[in-house]
Amino acid sequence: MRCPVCNVEFELASSATKPFCSKRCKTIDLGRWLDESYSLPHVPDPEDDETPEDDWEGTLPVDTTALTEIEKPTDA
Ligand SMILES: [Zn+2]
Numbered sequence: 001m002r003c004p005v006c007n008v009e010f011e012l013a014s015s016a017t018k019p020f021c022s023k024r025c026k027t028i029d030l031g032r033w034l035d036e037s038y039s040l041p042h043v044p045d046p047e048d049d050e051t052p053e054d055d056w057e058g059t060l061p062v063d064t065t066a067l068t069e070i071e072k073p074t075d076a
Contacts, residue, residue, distance in 0.1 A: 005029050 001012040005025035012018060020026040 001019065002009055003019075003021035003025050005020055005028050008021050010021040015021060017023050017026045020029060
């Protein structure tokens with residue numbers, strides 16, 4: 001089996017830190033998992049990328065008060 005952290009081959013049966021090859025890799029994986037959890041709120045919304053900003057500027061009046069609505073794309 002390959003260690004999911006360092007990708008090294010090792011005997012799963014002889015490992016005391018399954019499914020990792022060593023305690024070190026197990027700690028590394030845990031650290032990565034925690035990092036991803038902390039950064040979850042910053043995951044970009046895929047739908048935002050599908051909204052062309054040029055279209056927004058052409059159809060909406062140039063008014064800073066409208067910016068709050070621009071940040072929330074419509075369901076259309
Ligand atoms: Zn490893």
